[in-house]
Amino acid sequence: MDHEYEGRDLTGTVLRIEKSSIYDGDGLRTVVFMKGCPLRCKWCSTPEGMHSNIETTKDGKITYGSVMTVEEVMEEVRKDIPFYFHSGGGMTVSGGEMLFQPEFVAALVKEACKEGINTAVETSFYSSWKRIEPIISCLNTAFVDLKLMDSSKHREFTGVRNEIILNNIKKAGNLDLPNFKLIIRRPLIPGVNDSEEDLEELGQFLEKLPRVHHLQLLPYHRYGTDTYRKLGIDYELKDMKTPSDQHMQWCQSITNKYVKTII
């Protein structure tokens, strides 16, 4: 059957589409990774998603990204519908930063929603609200990274200030959309954003937002370092270690005072 809808032929640069992920929302999910990101987090595990252009590794063996239409992405997403059914899964748009290509993502999310597919995004919310709103209006779940509360420190570690982000989270956190779930994520980077003070501040900020479903703490990991090597990019946090389970639980105990926290 032909699917006719607005934005069907819009094109975007897609990093890759992963199938049956169990880490990006409820159930088994098809994750659409978009290319391009305005942030430059020093711990980024997907450096191949940073730039909006199509890139190739130094040895020429791997090409990152391809230009696809919304409908071409939908064709891939629809293939996995049988798996969404029993798992409660669906489509997750991730990045890079999906808000780097907002019209494309809005069209994609709208169409998936119209076809009865559960939708989620993973984002930093570093964009204007008018770009976020059309996406959120038909979205089931937003996972929003809140990496640091202090704006200058935020700029030091991610390249940008965080006022826009905090404002957007406040707006989203006060929305009255019945099917919308807002989940805040904090990647715990040892010595950067995991002190008692960091976590107290985070908890107090989220406590005031009624729509925040829960906070998820993610341990720093080094899985992306191999990609840095392939792309010939320097990885700054060479000696950083993954936080222990014990430390994760300690962090959880702090934020749990203010907002339901899972690890």
Add this chain to the structure above:
Amino acid sequence: MSEGYMNRINALRDNYLSHRVEMDILDSYYVTEAFKATEGQPWQIQKATAMKNVYEKKPIYIQDNELLVGGVAFKPRAGILNPDSACSVIEKELDTISTRKYDPFYLSEENKKLFMEEVAPYWRGKCVLDRWDAMMPDDVRTMRDGGMLYVDKKFVRGYGENTPGWRTLLKKGIGGIKKEAEQKLAELDDADGEDVLKKITFYKSLIITAEGIIALANRHADLAEQMAQEETDENRKAELLRIAEINRRVPENPPRNYYEALQSMLTYEYCLFMEQNASSYNLGRMDQYLIDYYNKDIEEGRMTKDEAQELLDCFWIKIAEMGLFQDGESAAFSAGYNMTVQVTAGGIDKNGGDAVNDLSYMTIQATMDAALKEPNMTVRYNIAKNPDSFLRKAAECIRMGRTMPAVYDDDEGIKMLLNKGVPLSQAWDWTPCGCVETNLEGRLKSYTDIGEISMGGVIDMVMNNGRSRKTGEVVSIQTGDPRTFKTFDDFMTAVKKQIDYFVHTMATMNSYLDYLSEKYRPVAALSLTYPNCMVTGKDYANGGATFNVGNGINIIGQADIINSVAAVKSLVFDEQKLTMSELCEALDHNFDGYDKVQDLCMSAPKYGNDDSYVDTFASKIYTYLVDQIETYDSPFGHLTAGMLPVSGNVPIGKSVGALPSGRKAWLPLADGIGATGGTDVKGATALLKSVSNLPHARFTQGTQMNLKLDPKMLEGDQGLNNMMVMLKTQCTLGIYHTQYNIVNREILEDAQIHPKDHRDLLVRVAGYTAFFVELGKDIQDDIIQRTEIDQFN
């Protein structure tokens, strides 16, 4: 549940693992002795007398800790030979059988002598295999010798591949059935013509066989009594006396309780196996057959749940003790000494409701406890009716690395039975059979797997115009030089003509198989529990069962033909990246020096990635194939098909040259209905989507799907949920069967280096489970090489 009973189970299991696999010659000696003594009698009488002689004389034993007793040979894990089927096999393999690559059986010098002097001379030219060799038409022989078809295995071993009439056995007992035969016999007069004489002969064969079975049970009772007298341990003495009492009673009489029911089934199972040395006398729906006995014993306080579990576990180990002897070549096709005796749990009852009961869970628990390769534990998962707790129990067992249970989409199984001509009311009672075939308890006759068609061979014959790459000889029909094909349709026409010829040649073989089986393979022991055999006075072998179904042809190399056709379409016709000459030239040289051509072939769309460009051929080719197979008739109905390569994809690949899929010559063909290892790169979900394109329910002998999962993916409660999602989605997609290897590569590789440390490491070879270290090195490598799917990605 307390696990106090596990001491006994672990002791029995250790004892099992300590046994070397040996060859029993005495069984064939007693068969031969009786045939000699009854020379001139009808074959049915000779065979029945032979079995009675075996049941009355075979060496018997009762092992320490056993609660259920018996065995098919002089010791556990010994193979037997039916000389009337395939005496010449041992003669041919006399010096290699102890050391051969696949499934060696130790044969002592003394037994070799007995065999050569007392058994072999009588059967030369007389056993079914020798008769087949004498009669085999040239076209079949040529295709066989060219490695395109495998056609000998059903001449080597007889009927099996059925689900005996367990309900009839339990309801009437062998004694009750014997009485019925005696009544029938009394009503007949041999003055009424040959047809009546045939019935008389049949009923006599039933009576003789029944006497033998009853005698065997009584011999075990005698032995138990004698051992009890000598036993000093009071507990064991009491156990032995109970064993004596039970074996005195069953299978002659209907069992009075759960314990007796299990012993009755076990004794009959052994007697059936001895009759034909065949695989797959399936135990069927034990949870349904035994639940009334179980409930009554529990309710009346005669047995605890732990005691019931302990007995079930003992039964599992006793089933594992049977070992299938087959010739070296057949063993290569289904390596692992496997009996493929299936037990299935779950499904729906005769009212169409949920059939899951306590025993459904306990049969799965027995597989968790016994941790042996047999019985082949499976579940009929009815997504609409069966509870999630049942599916979860199955998922837990799979996650333990037991490789079982395999999971069937119940609705697809029911459809297969309907497609075999069984009405829905009875199709609801279907049982899985052997590897993945379908059956019906006590009512249905068919050979489910008579031999193999190599789909890689089909493409090989198209690309090399009917000539074997191995010998250069013409072995199939010649469908023209592919360089002359102008269009993709021309190519497909040649593919279809080759398929037609392969099927035709198999059908030819089948006619001879039916002929020889009807004449030389009466199965009185089996016929005892087929009520319609009693009604009609006809042996199972002669069509006495309620439903007779044409024999099944097994298809190997699905991904090979699908990928090859897609590669030719894509590279030669649609994208024109290669000419047919360039492709043929590269294939002629097995891609040596043609790396670029091979790269192109490898980069063509591959089955297993949810890509409709290639997956459409899974639908089209296999619908065409099964259409062709169903055009061939037999006395038992049109022929049928299945896709259950077992381990046959390895040996059959050795005759197949390089293929357009990019596969090099002589390598294994693809396993089951899955993708070629390493070519499915989009994860388990995409693989299942591709697989769903095959017309499963039309392949009424089943379709077999292996998936290998890393244990990491199944960690925690969420991991079990993931497994359940996969299994439910399988049913939504109409995929008949899946089974899972939850073993990581490191373990398998270590087992190759240190086999002694991994004696109990189980892997799925195909439709059954085997000990990894007992498999040939190349099959081990094949298993390791199968794509390991990590985290569903």
